[in-house]
Amino acid sequence: MLTERQLLILKVTVDDYIQSAQPVGSNQLAKKPGMSFSSATIRNELAELEGQGYLEKTHTSSGRIPSQKGYRYYVDHLLTPNPVPENDIVQLRSVFEEKVNETEEIIKRSAGILSELTNYTSILLGPDIRKHIVKKLSIVPLSPGMAVAIIVTDSGHVENRVFSIPPDLNASDIEKMVNILNERLIGVALHDLHKRLEQETLALLRQHIERYGELFRTFQQALLLPHTDNVYYGGKLNILKQPDFHDIQKIRELMDVMEEGKHIPEILPIGAQGLQIRIGSENALAAMEDCSVITVSYDIGDEQMGTIAIVGPKRMDYRRIVSLLDYVSSDLSKELTRLFQGK
Amino acid sequence: MLTERQLLILKVTVDDYIQSAQPVGSNQLAKKPGMSFSSATIRNELAELEGQGYLEKTHTSSGRIPSQKGYRYYVDHLLTPNPVPENDIVQLRSVFEEKVNETEEIIKRSAGILSELTNYTSILLGPDIRKHIVKKLSIVPLSPGMAVAIIVTDSGHVENRVFSIPPDLNASDIEKMVNILNERLIGVALHDLHKRLEQETLALLRQHIERYGELFRTFQQALLLPHTDNVYYGGKLNILKQPDFHDIQKIRELMDVMEEGKHIPEILPIGAQGLQIRIGSENALAAMEDCSVITVSYDIGDEQMGTIAIVGPKRMDYRRIVSLLDYVSSDLSKELTRLFQGK
DNA sequence: TGTTAGCACTCTATCAGTTCGAGTGCTAAG
DNA sequence: CTTAGCACTCGAACTGATAGAGTGCTAACA
Numbered sequence: 230m231l232t233e234r235q236l237l238i239l240k241v242t243v244d245d246y247i248q249s250a251q252p253v254g255s256n257q258l259a260k261k262p263g264m265s266f267s268s269a270t271i272r273n274e275l276a277e278l279e280g281q282g283y284l285e286k287t288h289t290s291s292g293r294i295p296s297q298k299g300y301r302y303y304v305d306h307l308l309t310p311n312p313v314p315e316n317d318i319v320q321l322r323s324v325f326e327e328k329v330n331e332t333e334e335i336i337k338r339s340a341g342i343l344s345e346l347t348n349y350t351s352i353l354l355g356p357d358i359r360k361h362i363v364k365k366l367s368i369v370p371l372s373p374g375m376a377v378a379i380i381v382t383d384s385g386h387v388e389n390r391v392f393s394i395p396p397d398l399n400a401s402d403i404e405k406m407v408n409i410l411n412e413r414l415i416g417v418a419l420h421d422l423h424k425r426l427e428q429e430t431l432a433l434l435r436q437h438i439e440r441y442g443e444l445f446r447t448f449q450q451a452l453l454l455p456h457t458d459n460v461y462y463g464g465k466l467n468i469l470k471q472p473d474f475h476d477i478q479k480i481r482e483l484m485d486v487m488e489e490g491k492h493i494p495e496i497l498p499i500g501a502q503g504l505q506i507r508i509g510s511e512n513a514l515a516a517m518e519d520c521s522v523i524t525v526s527y528d529i530g531d532e533q534m535g536t537i538a539i540v541g542p543k544r545m546d547y548r549r550i551v552s553l554l555d556y557v558s559s560d561l562s563k564e565l566t567r568l569f570q571g572k
Numbered sequence: 573m574l575t576e577r578q579l580l581i582l583k584v585t586v587d588d589y590i591q592s593a594q595p596v597g598s599n600q601l602a603k604k605p606g607m608s609f610s611s612a613t614i615r616n617e618l619a620e621l622e623g624q625g626y627l628e629k630t631h632t633s634s635g636r637i638p639s640q641k642g643y644r645y646y647v648d649h650l651l652t653p654n655p656v657p658e659n660d661i662v663q664l665r666s667v668f669e670e671k672v673n674e675t676e677e678i679i680k681r682s683a684g685i686l687s688e689l690t691n692y693t694s695i696l697l698g699p700d701i702r703k704h705i706v707k708k709l710s711i712v713p714l715s716p717g718m719a720v721a722i723i724v725t726d727s728g729h730v731e732n733r734v735f736s737i738p739p740d741l742n743a744s745d746i747e748k749m750v751n752i753l754n755e756r757l758i759g760v761a762l763h764d765l766h767k768r769l770e771q772e773t774l775a776l777l778r779q780h781i782e783r784y785g786e787l788f789r790t791f792q793q794a795l796l797l798p799h800t801d802n803v804y805y806g807g808k809l810n811i812l813k814q815p816d817f818h819d820i821q822k823i824r825e826l827m828d829v830m831e832e833g834k835h836i837p838e839i840l841p842i843g844a845q846g847l848q849i850r851i852g853s854e855n856a857l858a859a860m861e862d863c864s865v866i867t868v869s870y871d872i873g874d875e876q877m878g879t880i881a882i883v884g885p886k887r888m889d890y891r892r893i894v895s896l897l898d899y900v901s902s903d904l905s906k907e908l909t910r911l912f913q914g915k
Numbered sequence: 916t917g918t919t920a921g922c923a924c925t926c927t928a929t930c931a932g933t934t935c936g937a938g939t940g941c942t943a944a945g
Numbered sequence: 946c947t948t949a950g951c952a953c954t955c956g957a958a959c960t961g962a963t964a965g966a967g968t969g970c971t972a973a974c975a
Contacts, residue, residue: 254938254939255939256937256938257937257938266947267947267949269940269947269949270946270948272939273940273947276939286939288955289939289954289955290940291955292937292939331733364712367722369708371724371727371728372726377724377730379730381712381714381720387720389724389730389732465831466824466827466828469823469827480812480820481812481813595967598967598968599967600967609918610920611919612919612921613917613919615967616917616918616969618968619968619969629968632924632925632926632967633924633926633927633969634927634966635968
């Protein structure tokens with residue numbers, strides 16, 4: 230449908246606009262190296278590209294900017310990935326150099342570095358915590374009516390929840406309970422915990438412990454909602470750096486969406502494998518219609534999966550981000566798998 | 573120095589500007605109920621107030637706005653506290669109604685509600701975590717080379733840190749270590765933990781455990797920095813709602829300062845008792861010269877102390893915020909003391 | 916002597932008109 | 946098919962001109 234020359238012009242136009250954030254004119258294009266035609270020829274081609282919907286004008290006598298369709302075509306067909314610059318690699322590797330052992334810490338730091346490197350906002354989704362497996366359960370009494378339940382998982386993640394206990398419960402009963410729980414629940418995945426708790430331990434507890442009912446109920450309650458979410462943001466404020474976002478109202482909406490983790494499912498294509506690009510209105514949320522989101526999944530071991538995303542303006546440096554995310558994804562997969570599986 | 577009438581005019585001027593965010597003119601003031609003088613008289617008085625530095629003009633023929641000194645005087649002498657509206661009280665009380673047992677959770681929620689109620693940003697500082705007292709220590713092995721250390725404090729706070737252990741360390745040694753640690757360190761405050769660890773347990777550990785050196789070092793390392801901070805923000809984005817902040821650059825600086833907890837000591841007068849108001853340039857940070865910060869301290873039990881702060885534009889609704897903070901402070905003190913001391 | 920009506924003056928915000936330049940589309944010649 | 950040339954369009958930036966809000970001052974009044 231498009232000639233070689235039109236493809237070239239489209240590519241250079243998008244590249245230039247990504248760089249300058251200004252509508253691109255025919256004269257400007259004619260000056261570029263590799264452009265061996267006159268501005269008039271380019272004008273004709275631009276008109277054709279506009280006719281086919283790849284480019285737009287902001288007003289009748291302005292230069293062209295890429296349309297939604299134009300970006301999409303650019304991303305799908307014109308993107309030649311770049312090797313990641315040495316300098317970026319050095320920075321990214323620094324995450325692992327400090328011998329941090331916690332998955333969470335590593336992901337958090339990666340989010341920070343990614344946002345610094347790109348000047349966009351990064352969102353990192355850790356592995357689904359509910360798949361983690363219980364390694365140890367313990368209950369520590371705090372005061373006569375209160376105790377804290379602690380669950381350690383195989384990934385080193387620690388969940389804890391304060392809950393109330395019958396004030397006159399004696400220590401040996403608590404110890405008994407902990408023993409029973411550990412005996413029965415180690416090796417169970419967190420998302421099964423609630424069910425298994427009931428199936429496996431209720432009868433046993435009833436047998437051994439006075440007042441099991443009250444205790445059991447509040448304990449179960451405490452375990453019900455693992456409210457720790459595993460979303461990490463880097464550089465939320467970078468949005469403010471982008472000249473594309475000058476309207477305070479827009480910024481507000483955008484930050485609102487990102488503030489809480491609530492909209493994650495709408496922002497990120499969860500469960501998708503490999504690299505995904507959502508441009509402008511391809512995003513589910515209206516507040517993000519001027520943004521593009523590039524996501525890539527990464528693996529930990531064989532089953533666990535996480536997601537890395539970069540959110541920026543539609544006029545995003547797709548080439549750079551794509552290569553960067555490719556790199557980070559495989560890097561993170563490698564390092565976390567090593568850590569997770571205990572070498 | 574100022575006559576009754578001047579005081580009245582100053583007060584009404586500041587009140588009006590706080591409400592409207594527009595320079596206040598003499599005609600406007602003359603229309604207010606309680607103003608029984610003509611605009612000409614008011615003009616004379618305004619000129620006098622300006623002469624004494626309580627008011628300013630944005631340009632020669634504009635209305636007046638309060639100066640730094642004007643706000644200060646208003647806050648110090650003209651503020652008649654309001655009772656907190658019933659409606660606000662209902663909302664605030666809702667924090668405690670859901671029977672949450674964790675100090676942290678309560679503080680976090682309070683931050684959220686305060687920001688919703690005021691449309692400003694709230695910052696809540698929890699009690700100093702380093703004063704909390706160790707209730708239980710435990711170490712859970714994760715994989716051959718890795719373990720997680722868990723510290724539970726009397727407030728129900730749980731600190732955990734993953735650290736590496738010699739891969740061939742046997743389980744009984746770990747158990748021995750945990751026993752020794754618990755025996756010696758329960759009852760120690762977190763800020764003493766590092767020191768006491770060395771003083772009290774090093775010798776004992778050396779005696780009982782092979783390879784204590786390696787183990788001890790990484791364990792100590794893990795406990796070194798309790799990196800959980802106890803700062804909670806509510807409504808960071810509310811800044812964007814205030815018409816006073818239209819300059820994106822200013823907003824950036826401001827959010828930058830608040831993003832990380834690093835600047836807390838400069839933003840809040842830590843250690844100060846009771847209610848404090850910092851207006852505009854009274855703030856330590858240049859980025860906050862257009863903001864006012866109202867803080868109030870609250871107590872938990874007899875020793876612990878926390879801080880509640882509201883950050884808004886200089887043109888802040890001082891009266892409302894002051895009453896609100898007074899209320900919240902005593903409320904939080906009461907409820908947390910009850911919780912903290914186990915009823 | 917304090918208050919107020921009246922008026923000239925000042926400054927901003929706004930709007931229309933103008934110019935400049937970047938960019939386009941079209942035509943005609945190469 | 947390409948390109949030079951040219952008329953045309955539109956936004957951005959500047960210029961007055963005007964209206965309106967507000968001030969300061971003066972003179973009259975209670």
